[in-house]
Amino acid sequence: MARASEQSSTYEQFLDHVRQLHYVQDANGVLQWDQQVMMPDAGTPARAKQSSAVSTLHHDLLTDERLGEWLDELDEADLGDEQRAVVREVRRDHERAVRVPADLVERISEASSNALPVWKEAKAEDDFSAYAETLEELVDLRREYAEAIDPDRDPYEVLFEEYEPYLGIDTAEDVLTRLRDELVPLIDDIADSDVSLADPFEGTYDDDTQHGLVEEALDVLGYDWDRGRLDTAPHPFSTGTQFDARVTTRFKPDEPLDAVGSTIHEFGHATYTLGLPQEQYGTPLGSNRDLSVHESQSRFWENHVGRSLPFWEFFAGTANDHLGTDATPRAFYEAANEVYDDNLIRVEADELTYHMHIILRFEIERDLIRGDLDVEEVPQVWNDKMEEYLGIRPDTDAEGCLQDIHWTNGAFGYFPTYTLGSVLAAQLNHHVRQDIADFDEQVRAGEFGEIHDWLTDHVHRHGARYTTDDLIQEATGESFTADHFLDYADEKYRALYDC
Amino acid sequence: MARASEQSSTYEQFLDHVRQLHYVQDANGVLQWDQQVMMPDAGTPARAKQSSAVSTLHHDLLTDERLGEWLDELDEADLGDEQRAVVREVRRDHERAVRVPADLVERISEASSNALPVWKEAKAEDDFSAYAETLEELVDLRREYAEAIDPDRDPYEVLFEEYEPYLGIDTAEDVLTRLRDELVPLIDDIADSDVSLADPFEGTYDDDTQHGLVEEALDVLGYDWDRGRLDTAPHPFSTGTQFDARVTTRFKPDEPLDAVGSTIHEFGHATYTLGLPQEQYGTPLGSNRDLSVHESQSRFWENHVGRSLPFWEFFAGTANDHLGTDATPRAFYEAANEVYDDNLIRVEADELTYHMHIILRFEIERDLIRGDLDVEEVPQVWNDKMEEYLGIRPDTDAEGCLQDIHWTNGAFGYFPTYTLGSVLAAQLNHHVRQDIADFDEQVRAGEFGEIHDWLTDHVHRHGARYTTDDLIQEATGESFTADHFLDYADEKYRALYDC
Numbered sequence: 001m002a003r004a005s006e007q008s009s010t011y012e013q014f015l016d017h018v019r020q021l022h023y024v025q026d027a028n029g030v031l032q033w034d035q036q037v038m039m040p041d042a043g044t045p046a047r048a049k050q051s052s053a054v055s056t057l058h059h060d061l062l063t064d065e066r067l068g069e070w071l072d073e074l075d076e077a078d079l080g081d082e083q084r085a086v087v088r089e090v091r092r093d094h095e096r097a098v099r100v101p102a103d104l105v106e107r108i109s110e111a112s113s114n115a116l117p118v119w120k121e122a123k124a125e126d127d128f129s130a131y132a133e134t135l136e137e138l139v140d141l142r143r144e145y146a147e148a149i150d151p152d153r154d155p156y157e158v159l160f161e162e163y164e165p166y167l168g169i170d171t172a173e174d175v176l177t178r179l180r181d182e183l184v185p186l187i188d189d190i191a192d193s194d195v196s197l198a199d200p201f202e203g204t205y206d207d208d209t210q211h212g213l214v215e216e217a218l219d220v221l222g223y224d225w226d227r228g229r230l231d232t233a234p235h236p237f238s239t240g241t242q243f244d245a246r247v248t249t250r251f252k253p254d255e256p257l258d259a260v261g262s263t264i265h266e267f268g269h270a271t272y273t274l275g276l277p278q279e280q281y282g283t284p285l286g287s288n289r290d291l292s293v294h295e296s297q298s299r300f301w302e303n304h305v306g307r308s309l310p311f312w313e314f315f316a317g318t319a320n321d322h323l324g325t326d327a328t329p330r331a332f333y334e335a336a337n338e339v340y341d342d343n344l345i346r347v348e349a350d351e352l353t354y355h356m357h358i359i360l361r362f363e364i365e366r367d368l369i370r371g372d373l374d375v376e377e378v379p380q381v382w383n384d385k386m387e388e389y390l391g392i393r394p395d396t397d398a399e400g401c402l403q404d405i406h407w408t409n410g411a412f413g414y415f416p417t418y419t420l421g422s423v424l425a426a427q428l429n430h431h432v433r434q435d436i437a438d439f440d441e442q443v444r445a446g447e448f449g450e451i452h453d454w455l456t457d458h459v460h461r462h463g464a465r466y467t468t469d470d471l472i473q474e475a476t477g478e479s480f481t482a483d484h485f486l487d488y489a490d491e492k493y494r495a496l497y498d499c
Numbered sequence: 500m501a502r503a504s505e506q507s508s509t510y511e512q513f514l515d516h517v518r519q520l521h522y523v524q525d526a527n528g529v530l531q532w533d534q535q536v537m538m539p540d541a542g543t544p545a546r547a548k549q550s551s552a553v554s555t556l557h558h559d560l561l562t563d564e565r566l567g568e569w570l571d572e573l574d575e576a577d578l579g580d581e582q583r584a585v586v587r588e589v590r591r592d593h594e595r596a597v598r599v600p601a602d603l604v605e606r607i608s609e610a611s612s613n614a615l616p617v618w619k620e621a622k623a624e625d626d627f628s629a630y631a632e633t634l635e636e637l638v639d640l641r642r643e644y645a646e647a648i649d650p651d652r653d654p655y656e657v658l659f660e661e662y663e664p665y666l667g668i669d670t671a672e673d674v675l676t677r678l679r680d681e682l683v684p685l686i687d688d689i690a691d692s693d694v695s696l697a698d699p700f701e702g703t704y705d706d707d708t709q710h711g712l713v714e715e716a717l718d719v720l721g722y723d724w725d726r727g728r729l730d731t732a733p734h735p736f737s738t739g740t741q742f743d744a745r746v747t748t749r750f751k752p753d754e755p756l757d758a759v760g761s762t763i764h765e766f767g768h769a770t771y772t773l774g775l776p777q778e779q780y781g782t783p784l785g786s787n788r789d790l791s792v793h794e795s796q797s798r799f800w801e802n803h804v805g806r807s808l809p810f811w812e813f814f815a816g817t818a819n820d821h822l823g824t825d826a827t828p829r830a831f832y833e834a835a836n837e838v839y840d841d842n843l844i845r846v847e848a849d850e851l852t853y854h855m856h857i858i859l860r861f862e863i864e865r866d867l868i869r870g871d872l873d874v875e876e877v878p879q880v881w882n883d884k885m886e887e888y889l890g891i892r893p894d895t896d897a898e899g900c901l902q903d904i905h906w907t908n909g910a911f912g913y914f915p916t917y918t919l920g921s922v923l924a925a926q927l928n929h930h931v932r933q934d935i936a937d938f939d940e941q942v943r944a945g946e947f948g949e950i951h952d953w954l955t956d957h958v959h960r961h962g963a964r965y966t967t968d969d970l971i972q973e974a975t976g977e978s979f980t981a982d983h984f985l986d987y988a989d990e991k992y993r994a995l996y997d998c
Contacts, residue, residue: 027526
């Protein structure tokens with residue numbers, strides 16, 4: 001074991017390198033925010049080169065041999081828990097990066113770039129056959145990628161861990177399967193219900209009106225405008241650091257609640273980022289846990305606050321003022337929670353059926369990557385599953401298996417994190433309500449400070465100190481479970497639809 | 500001499516490296532644009548780290564030993580003129596970067612950061628003595644910097660070449676001295692003139708009104724909105740690439756022509772950037788020449804178009820519509836060209852007296868760096884020169900030698916490029932009018948295409964292929980000269996002030 005001063009010096013050098021890595025990655029985040037929010041389209045060729053150059057430098061820093069040497073040295077050193085966590089996180093990223101050959105990274109990046117126009121064209125023409133070969137290439141490349149990282153494990157598991165490293169594919173699969181089995185009957189009952197929920201909206205609402213409304217939603221929820229901003233983007237997202245975490249939204253003329261829900265969703269992401277400790281910026285202790293946890297924060301605010309009756313009892317007046325409507329809190333609540341029995345499109349799905357869209361994609365991509373499904377079978381399997389899970393069948397592949405960009409981007413294993421995040425949100429919701437007994441009263445009074453503090457204290461401030469499963473245990477006192485989500489969904493939607 | 504295929508392969512590797520360098524630098528440009536235009540203030544600590552990390556990587560690429568080896572190899576190779584120009588430009592940057600020790604770069608960066616609050620405080624308190632030690636340290640560091648680059652040459656010359664490498668300090672000094680000698684009598688005569696120019700503005704004009712006006716100014720001048728955007732910033736600037744060159748402006752409530760002039764100025768910078776060849780993006784052939792040339796493009800449009808009577812004969816109606824005024828073209832023209840005989844502040848100076856502000860700074864910073872002037876003498880010398888050149892004496896150092904941020908930023912040798920750019924703008928103006936005989940008629944008709952094409956053809960499209968002096972020769976058929984500027988100023992202002 002090295003002497004203390006040597007250890008400290010190694011750790012400091014290591015940490016300085018790690019910080020540079022994070023800073024460079026966040027620099028690229030700024031380039032991407034700008035590209036999606038501010039940049040004129042004509043800037044694309046130059047931005048692609050700038051972004052790729054910065055990514056290459058990031059990759060060089062991550063695969064730097066010195067980093068491997070420091071990690072090995074620190075494995076033998078006497079470190080505290082927090083330092084040990086930093087080493088764990090960096091080792092994981094470093095090892096994945098060094099195991100993948102540079103030329104494979106480049107081939108994947110090139111294949112994804114080339115795939116984009118092919119996918120767009122195939123979707124526009126509703127012609128899956130024009131896309132099949134491209135999809136096959138992407139699947140093959142990602143299997144090669146998974147094999148490079150670990151040839152002895154299920155390639156889908158390896159890819160899933162790219163987005164959610166610490167929940168375990170078995171746990172994830174159990175949760176998704178249980179949701180499939182238990183939500184399908186609930187969705188069937190809702191479809192059979194005679195109840196029709198309120199829809200207080202008529203006509204269209206212009207962008208300025210909707211902007212004013214969502215700005216006020218952010219205001220009342222306590223968004224820290226001094227460390228963020230609100231803009232529009234074709235595909236809303238949130239990005240940034242604990243010093244500057246920004247929100248984007250978009251407006252659909254005839255669905256003002258879409259923007260409200262989407263904005264509150266991104267607010268949830270931003271509050272997670274803003275709750276990370278500032279003094280740890282640039283280290284894993286000042287960085288978010290992975291996608292499931294991030295999504296749990298957005299879904300918590302979107303679903304368990306923004307879609308609740310108490311929230312609308314508080315916010316209906318404001319919404320009416322902006323929209324010129326005269327709807328009751330109950331009407332807003334019902335409109336925000338309608339379950340669509342005829343929707344084929346994931347991004348337009350309601351809170352409940354959304355998960356069937358995800359589970360379907362998860363099953364298909366898992367089988368593709370594992371080699372249990374051929375690319376040509378995808379449209380048929382997709383449509384069969386849609387019929388089985390949601391009772392509807394797409395007429396076209398454009399509305400079916402060609403609708404999402406994820407696979408074209410080379411992302412396999414990403415979809416499940418959407419649902420896992422919602423499941424975790426419900427688990428957190430259960431426990432925050434145990435700790436804050438008058439949760440609903442606080443929401444009804446527009447007081448969100450204590451809820452916010454609970455999440456910061458139980459989740460945000462830890463950064464990536466704990467692995468995901470340990471963080472869930474730490475925050476809720478139990479393992480990751482679908483129980484609370486299923487209870488929540490059952491209770492809420494059976495009441496709403498009287499079924 | 501290497502074989503052809505080896506040469507080509509060396510050049511290609513070299514060029515790929517050079518492109519990466521440019522891409523990374525432009526990425527940092529995006530971070531800086533965002534910081535000045537979009538970022539909440541609280542983002543500063545994180546942005547500083549991101550920007551510094553990217554700068555460090557840029558510096559590593561620039562000082563890379565392989566780059567030095569390729570340059571040496573290419574010196575022996577059989578290259579075309581354009582390739583030779585690329586090698587020349589990259590060698591210059593590479594050599595300057597490798598000669599300066601990393602720790603000196605860091606000490607300068609740190610000293611500038613530390614100097615900023617000291618300067619702000621000293622300016623706010625009007626207390627030069629609180630800033631003197633800081634200024635001395637900055638001067639010493641920059642002398643050390645110059646000595647590292649070339650111990651055998653005048654340190655001010657070396658620093659000046661950081662911003663304008665190819666005009667020669669002697670030429671620059673001759674031009675500035677000639678301006679000093681010839682403009683002082685003109686300014687005196689104007690001060691003695693009984694003429695008072697029109698001022699058609701009363702009251703204040705809100706930001707939206709001014710924004711509409713400058714947007715339309717950009718429109719009529721032919722700004723390519725598909726490759727740019729207009730925003731506001733505390734200190735207007737333009738930045739970007741030939742794919743995306745953006746303009747910023749600001750609004751003073753009671754001086755709407757300030758925003759018009761400033762916007763047209765930045766438009767000139769942006770048109771230069773947008774005129775660079777796209778296929779050469781990332782190489783010196785697709786990059787701008789240095790600061791004097793850039794400033795010549797902004798000053799050309801600001802002064803020789805935007806401050807001309809024909810422009811206001813075209814634009815007065817539009818301006819009246821936006822501002823709710825009823826002023827004649829002549830009134831706008833006069834208001835845009837008023838010479839202030841009592842202004843102490845550089846950034847508020849008119850077209851003519853501006854240069855006396857610059858010449859004064861040039862003389863002082865030159866003498867400081869050369870060791871011919873002590874820091875403690877700066878306030879006295881500053882005030883004496885103000886009196887000598889402009890007939891006014893600052894009551895406070897806040898309105899005197901503490902007014903600019905440049906020295907605090909560690910920039911010595913930068914100021915002269917402002918005036919050299921204006922001088923070059925007048926030289927280009929003389930020649931473009933020889934080639935476009937009906938220049939004024941075109942401006943009066945709002946037709947700017949041919950003028951724009953002339954500048955693209957004679958200046959922009961060359962990128963940094965030619966050195967500055969060769970570019971001037973190429974574009975105008977003569978060497979850099981103050982003749983045209985002095986003729987222009989004399990003729991215009993003696994007519995305006997009847998003196």
